[in-house]
Amino acid sequence: MSKFEISSKFSPSSDQARAIKEIVKSIKSGNKYQTLLGVTGSGKTFTMANVIRELNMPTLIMTHNKSLAAQLYSEFKGFFPKNHVEYFISYYDYYQPEAYIPRSDLYIEKDSSVNEELERLRLSATASLLSFDDVVCVASVSANYGLGNPSEYKGMVAYLSVGEKISQRKLLEQLVDMGYKRNDNYFDRGDFRVNGDVVDIYPAYYNDEALRVEFFGDEIDAMYHFDVLDNKRLKDISKFTLYATSQFIVGADRLKIAMKEIEEELDARLKEFNEQSKLVEAQRLKQRVEFDLEMMASTGMCKGIENYACHLTGQKAGETPYSMFDYFEISGKDYLVIVDESHVSLPQFRGMYAGDRSRKEVLVEYGFRLPSALDNRPLKFDEFISKKA
Incomplete structure (x- = not known):
């Protein structure tokens, strides 16, 4: 297992050293919850960095807003x-989340800027968790929201190695299944391009490097990283693991099963609406879901695909949704969770589920979403607090 190494010209002071020793001892003795108290500027972040080093565990650090998360990310x-x-x-x-206000018959469509x-x-965070064991992930409340099945995500991986027997066509088909798009003109993240026996792949989680795969017949002859701006060759590699472009990407077999389940749920819901003479709601739901199914069949994705998460992940109604915690747990090893400013963060975690639920119940009642959309949700507080960390 890789070791956590701290780079700092400072060493823990007497109070910090004592806190580090007591926290590490408490965790190793099996105590699940610890609290570190200290005034602003007392070095709590440096103290916890030393705790991570001593325990040598993958660590999830959660805080209640983006500004604090950015600060902690920079420090760690x-x-x-x-x-x-x-x-x-x-x-x-x-x-702007999707919502419906019945009293004024006002539908607010989801609007966002990514x-x-x-x-x-x-994507880099989830890919690192599946590839390495020395990961520190700084997260906001997003870590409590639903993600795709980590096992499915891990299964949608391309393992490439020099000398491997694979046709270029088969690799291109695999890239499309993983959510990558062919773009020979404007090469961007999540794209690939082809020039003769050369395939360039821009991993969705890379910054300014891409991967070049050179073929000789049906064999990978060479692989190396290159700079996407000046096309400069950077580093030759013999093996490479490529992850999908989204945590919600699923294999073709799972997608077929999911689409069948969505169709069955749609039929049952339409029957329910028709029996209640809710014809407007029935027509609204039928039109929306059938369009989404057409998009999934042709592209593997659709707008708002997260609302079908329980079908895509194979979970049952009411089950705890997959979240960032599951990407830590998939390795089967212990990991550490640190909640920064817990007096603010924990009440926020507790309130997230109820707010999300009340909005979606209205959407389901008036035919904008299937009931399974209720399972695309943040963790309940009890689910969060009972995680295996």
Whole structure:
């Protein structure tokens, strides 16, 4: 297992050293919850960095807003330059959730502006958790929201190696299944391009490097990273693990099963609406869900696909949704969760579920969403607090 190494010219003071020793001892003796108290500027962040080093566990650090998360990310990135420090917050610069106000018959469509850099960092976080064991992930409340099945995500992986027998066509088909798009003109994250026997892949979670795969017949002859701006060759590699472009990407077999389940749920819900003479709601739901199914069949995705998460992940109604915690747990090893400013963060975690639920119940009642959309939700507080960390 990789070791956490702190890079700092300072060493813990007497109070910090005592706190580190007591917290580590308490965790190793099996106590699940610990509290570190200290005034602003007393070095609590440095203290917890030393706790992470002593325990040598993958760590999820949660806080209640983006500004604090960015500050903590910068600090831990400085403390652990040789380890994998990741950043996982909402990728929206602007977000207006879908809603319906019955008394004024006003439907508010979901509107958002996605920050591509934040989306890349989120994908980088989940990819690192499946690839490395020395990960520190700084997250906002987004860590409590539903994600795709980590096992399915891990299964949608391309393992490439020099000398491997694979046709170029088969690799391209695999890339499309993983959510990558062919773009020979404007090469961007999540794209691939083809030039003769050369395939360039821009991993969705990379910053300014891409992967070049050179074929000789049906064999991978060479692989290397290159700079996407000046096309400069950077580093030759013999093996590479490529992850999908989204945590919600699923395999073709799982997608077929999910679509069948959605159709069955739609039929049952339409029957219910028709029996209640709610014809407007029935027509509204039928039109929306059938369009989403057409998009899934042709592209594997649709707008608002997260509302079908329980079908895509194979979970039953009411089950705890997959979240960032499951990407830590998939390794089967212990991990550490640190909640910064817990007097603010924990009440916020507690209130998230009720607010989300009340909005979606109205959407379901008036035919804008299937009942399964209620399972696309943040963790309940009891589910959060009972995680295996």
